[in-house]
Amino acid sequence: MEIEDFFKIYQNSAWHKDATAMINLYDEQALIFDMWDQGYLSNPSEWRKMITDWLGSLGEEKVKVEFEMVKIHQSGDVGFASALILFSAISSEGAVVRSMKNRITLGFSKFEDGWKVIHQHTSAPIGSDGLTAILDI
Template identity: 35%
Template sequence: MDESNLFLRVLAAYSDAVRVKDVDAFTALYDQDIHVFDMWGTWSLRGLAAWRDMAAGWFSSLGDECVVVTSDDESSAVAGALAIGHAVLTYTEIAPDGTKLRSLSNRVTMALRKTGGSWKIIHEHTSAPIDHQSQQAILHRSDD
């Protein structure tokens, strides 16, 4: 994998796997020892089995709908066998007829490690800013 585009390629593979709800392709991006700080429902998830269970539940909850993931404000750096990247991801739920049902954005940071010639995500952290008054997550950027 071309390391200069490593993070963009990982984000593209992530988006593709989510869009087609392919649990195997999704989890193939992650290391066996993945540690995720996910902002949705669980403080953190450790290990590929836990992450696979999350993905399987998410994808099956969508029924006939799909989710299109787009990214912007991507930035990354590679140093030897480690890479780190961050971006804003927007998740848009699409009905079978192509109608956009809803969307939200969150921030993501991913750390990757090259092991045996393959890059895998070893840590992922998602977040959203919290409104001080309402204590609610802000899931849409002001420029969305």
């Protein structure tokens, strides 16, 4: 896998609720800084459970993932990428029922079978009121 492939595979994995394909994008020792619940995951079994629970909780809904402003930098066996990521929950009738936009930064390492995520950080800026996520970029 090339770094560029991450974005398409992630989108397809979310849409098809394929937890295995999504988890395979990450190295077993990946460090994840997430916005929800624990906020920090370094145990591979916790990351697998989080992804499996998220995709399994969707019921009839699907998740459309869109990446914007993707920037990729790589040198040798190390790379990183940044982007805005929009998650939209789509009803069985095809309507957007909710959505959320985050920032994402990814650290990659190149292994024999290609690039894998070794570090992920998601975030959203908060307005000065301390309550409102502001990401209308």
